[in-house]
Amino acid sequence: MNTIYEGPYYLYDMHLLDETVKEAQASALKHNCNLYYAIKANNENTILEVIRKKGMGVDCVTAEEINHALKNGWSNSEIVFAGSGKTIREIEYAFQSNIKCIHCESYEEWEVISQIRRRYPKSSTAVALRINPDLQVDTHEKISTGEKHHKFGMSFSTALQIISKDSSIIGFHVHVGSQVLDMEYFESLSLRMRELISHLPSTFQLRYLNLGGGLGIDYTQPERNSMPDFNGWMRAIRTHLPVEIIETISLEPGRSVVGQCGKLIGEVQYIKNLDFHPLAILDIGMTEILRPALYGARHKITVSNDQLISMKYTVSGPSCESSDTFGGDYDLPILSRGDLVTVHSCGAYASSMQLRYNLRRPIPSKYQYRKILTQLKKREKALVA
Numbered sequence: 001m002n003t004i005y006e007g008p009y010y011l012y013d014m015h016l017l018d019e020t021v022k023e024a025q026a027s028a029l030k031h032n033c034n035l036y037y038a039i040k041a042n043n044e045n046t047i048l049e050v051i052r053k054k055g056m057g058v059d060c061v062t063a064e065e066i067n068h069a070l071k072n073g074w075s076n077s078e079i080v081f082a083g084s085g086k087t088i089r090e091i092e093y094a095f096q097s098n099i100k101c102i103h104c105e106s107y108e109e110w111e112v113i114s115q116i117r118r119r120y121p122k123s124s125t126a127v128a129l130r131i132n133p134d135l136q137v138d139t140h141e142k143i144s145t146g147e148k149h150h151k152f153g154m155s156f157s158t159a160l161q162i163i164s165k166d167s168s169i170i171g172f173h174v175h176v177g178s179q180v181l182d183m184e185y186f187e188s189l190s191l192r193m194r195e196l197i198s199h200l201p202s203t204f205q206l207r208y209l210n211l212g213g214g215l216g217i218d219y220t221q222p223e224r225n226s227m228p229d230f231n232g233w234m235r236a237i238r239t240h241l242p243v244e245i246i247e248t249i250s251l252e253p254g255r256s257v258v259g260q261c262g263k264l265i266g267e268v269q270y271i272k273n274l275d276f277h278p279l280a281i282l283d284i285g286m287t288e289i290l291r292p293a294l295y296g297a298r299h300k301i302t303v304s305n306d307q308l309i310s311m312k313y314t315v316s317g318p319s320c321e322s323s324d325t326f327g328g329d330y331d332l333p334i335l336s337r338g339d340l341v342t343v344h345s346c347g348a349y350a351s352s353m354q355l356r357y358n359l360r361r362p363i364p365s366k367y368q369y370r371k372i373l374t375q376l377k378k379r380e381k382a383l384v385a
Helices: 014-030 045-053 063-071 088-097 107-117 156-165 183-198 230-237 255-261 291-295 371-384
Strands: 009-013 033-038 057-060 079-081 101-104 126-130 171-173 208-210 249-251 262-272 279-282 301-303 310-316 325-333 340-343 365-368
Touching: 009 014, 014 033, 014 045, 014 230, 014 255, 014 365, 045 255, 057 063, 063 079, 063 088, 079 088, 088 107, 101 107, 101 208, 107 126, 107 156, 126 156, 126 208, 183 230, 230 249, 255 262, 291 325, 301 325
Parallel strands: 009 365, 033 057, 033 249, 057 079, 079 101, 101 126, 126 171, 171 208, 208 249, 279 310
Antiparallel strands: 009 262, 262 279, 262 340, 301 340, 310 325
């Protein structure tokens, strides 16, 4: 049994995060894109500092996220605000804060925004319209957002009604879903937006086009594929939208930036030998990583022990819910109580979705840097001193 284990924690590879953000920004420069990090993926201050310092803006969906971004050093003009259920208080806060842009989700929301905007005539906050492109992508139904039956966005015809009445609209926002790995879907989005742009009235000046996020990561082989294909994603987006059509395209990566840099460390509590196959009960579960219980997501799990023989386990968490499980058929070394378990690809939608269910306490985060980087920092401090 491990005697130094003090409880579960999130472990972040800060070198990988740094390299991932650099790669994303390099691709953005190549394809003339602006990046706004989707703060809902991970809102930990240490993570945000790396992302902000590399020059990304931030995409928020609540007033609290806007406030958190401002407190973490982002300027007002680097923040965009989406979300399908914005309250009057949140819209007012956005105008008061002079953020870059509000992404309006519906005709009804536009009416509310218009009323509030009149009370803040000096605000520099612009408004763009979220279009629902009615595109189906190959992802889980609960993280697909771009079909007409989804709650997000408005039809293009509705957007045309709005811009005929409101000359201050600067452009459009689109998002088709998350965890998309096939670049053909982004090419289809590029084509759909090219078609819609061609039907805009000649009097409308398109000054802003935000095509959201959605780029996925490899949950099956996270260590082999630790870096998403940012260049392929942006190249696909540009397929039918060259700079002659729209000079700059805004994008909102979240999972693709932070997903692979994080792991969740837990401990085996009990092995129950069920008739079907052994069940491993951990001290981590849906309260620390909600994705498996929420929509059946599967994360790679590894165990560090010296057992050469393996067997298949169902791996579950401690909460009083049958849905608190990581799933079955995990081929793992023979487990014992006290073995430490690593759940991979937990940089996104893990710590930011923590639950207090069963009055579980939030768990801490630890940050791992490469030794050479740590030594360089120490040397720099010594030189300054």
